[in-house]
Amino acid sequence: MTMTPEEFNTYRSRMNERILSEDNKVMKRFFSLDGQTYAEGHLPVKTKEMLGLVSSMVLRCDDCVRYHLEKCHEEGLSTPELMEILSIANLVGGSICIPHTRRAIEYWDLLLTKT
Amino acid sequence: MTMTPEEFNTYRSRMNERILSEDNKVMKRFFSLDGQTYAEGHLPVKTKEMLGLVSSMVLRCDDCVRYHLEKCHEEGLSTPELMEILSIANLVGGSICIPHTRRAIEYWDLLLTKT
Amino acid sequence: MTMTPEEFNTYRSRMNERILSEDNKVMKRFFSLDGQTYAEGHLPVKTKEMLGLVSSMVLRCDDCVRYHLEKCHEEGLSTPELMEILSIANLVGGSICIPHTRRAIEYWDLLLTKT
């Protein structure tokens, strides 16, 4: 029902390249700044990706959730840790986040299988 | 274009079970509390489901809309009553709710056909 | 801490008149249509005002909440009924609605005192 990680990443890369090909400076800098935001700093990358994930959940953006799920997975997030992030998202953002939680877990399971 | 009620309910049940299998207490209690919220009280179930429906519409969550449309249908909501709920949602939430109104009516028609 | 009903209504009336004085047709029709939306129809006024209230709560607009609280009060809504509307708003919209719930109850108490 959800996209597979492969489908998502192929589409994401293709369209990001298309956007950047337009040579709009603000957009290029915004994409670049977006990358820098999650770099190691006073907070470790794993924490920052968790912050990106919970923000994406409460703002209810499935593609952003998928992106940060992959990064969290790479950073070694465990499923019980993920459940605690999702429970905070649901409490703060309400039951309106439940459908996004279903799609998040479905994608997470695909990421776990892939490994 | 939209999911059928059968597809939606199958997916919804399967993923809810998956989420609850993780044994996260906050999530379990949140799901349980979500159910209690719409139980008969000082307000009848039908009114509460209408409140859930209009909230889902203005927050623009298609899956939540589908869920409450089913409950409203079970509670005997008529199509002219539904239209008044949708018109309040559109006025309060703006034209940004129109695409969700289209999908809501499409799902409602599937529910009416099913019966 | 919140506005009193008198302050709110004075400000609301004064600024609505100011807006309408500009003679923008779309705005005038939108204001007029907004009024028609809550008129008696297949659903009674009280139900429509409850729908307006819960929508305003989940979209977190304190002034809209104040407006619909007044209308609900005029329609004879009881405090236990109000609490059920607020509990649906909090479950659907999440803990982010709690501060708005505090201000809603504070305003409601002012409306009750006024009578």
Added chain:
Amino acid sequence: MTMTPEEFNTYRSRMNERILSEDNKVMKRFFSLDGQTYAEGHLPVKTKEMLGLVSSMVLRCDDCVRYHLEKCHEEGLSTPELMEILSIANLVGGSICIPHTRRAIEYWDLLLTKT
């Protein structure tokens, strides 16, 4: 991955007719008022459609974005102008708008091909 302009317009027209067939006066007037909003006034149609587009982007409604992209295209918006609108949307609305930017550009390219 996105709908084609033909699929979108067919679905949109069919469901709008279905909604209006229900004879709910508020909904009919709202749809009519929505049309009037973008008519030539003190601001030209092109500017109004750009305002509709950026609003749809920051509110993250893909169907509304598609609708205004078509109108902007009819009004002769250029791709570099579109990129500046999208960059404002991303700055104001944040990286949560990036997935919608991808789908917007994909749809825009379909509109350009069609011509």
Added chain:
Amino acid sequence: MTMTPEEFNTYRSRMNERILSEDNKVMKRFFSLDGQTYAEGHLPVKTKEMLGLVSSMVLRCDDCVRYHLEKCHEEGLSTPELMEILSIANLVGGSICIPHTRRAIEYWDLLLTKT
């Protein structure tokens, strides 16, 4: 009831300086990029500020609305043009934008008086 332009600008400048004094690179670049976004490009500054204004209205951020009202005023926006921007915001974003429209017009009138 609203802040005056002087109060708003004093507070805004003081706190922006405070934020930038922390020397967080992402935040500094984000603030700088935010400025670049509204610079003359394929679209004139006035159009970009109108796009920023309507985005701020539908996202319902009073301080962002105040900021773009000032910029629009500097760019020579007329009151009838402003009303058309606000009418688009209300149609797209719904009646939930009415309280923000009231505060926008109040601030606009203060800007007109100042001149």
Added chain:
Amino acid sequence: MTMTPEEFNTYRSRMNERILSEDNKVMKRFFSLDGQTYAEGHLPVKTKEMLGLVSSMVLRCDDCVRYHLEKCHEEGLSTPELMEILSIANLVGGSICIPHTRRAIEYWDLLLTKT
């Protein structure tokens, strides 16, 4: 311009008691569950409060931000760590979060002074 921590906490406690005095079971359980969500689990309290803070920022709820700032302060969050959380919030949620960032820093400085 912002509330002091004392004003905020006094108001918050008084109104929470008022809400709970109504004896609405769903609301009571929701408030209780909200507390449990941030308890030590697989993730430490400090991380959970950071997740609550960033969620409150992107959903733009000043009172929720104040609440989590206090908790983060109690958990020993440093100002550079706070700046990284705020920079993620601004990137994900956009410039619309800047006014909330100003009020967050103002409140944070009051918390630091208090100690």
